[in-house]
Amino acid sequence: MPEIDTCTAGDRLMALVRVRRAAQITLPREIRQAAHLEEGDYLEAQVTEAGILLRPVSIGNRQPTPEQEAEILAVVNEERRAYAAERRR
Template sequence: MTLVKLRKSAQLTLPTEIREALKLAEGDYLEAEIVQGGVLLRPVDVVRREAAWDDLVELVETPKWRTPPTESPEEEEALIFKMVEEARHSRD
């Protein structure tokens, strides 16, 4: 077990062997949790959270349904005419 000193402004320096074992680099985030008899520090993958947030935003902004490709006005008019004719003939 390694002894670590609490410094000015409540800063800690993690020993090299711990940083290397956990592949920690300057600027990485650690989650701190109070546990029975001490503090537990866990590395947190912030990049994964940012990617998850981006995925969530993309899902929210993407329409839930997609319409078929729009046809030209002439094609739409022909389709409407055909539907009207079919409806008229089905009444007879």
């Protein structure tokens, strides 16, 4: 496998990577080390106006954002109200 050159742009580490068979990419060692990534870690992929953003996530300990928590609680409260109304009938 050919070496992939990395470079810095300001305070950011950058690398040119190639999409391979089955849409696989290899993140260079320097990038993985800088992001504290290990084999088996998960990345969240998001398409932005600037391109593709890869962000490390922890699947086991993933906490909802305050907005997600509010949405979850709203659904739970609505279900509680519907259940209570059904029981009163």
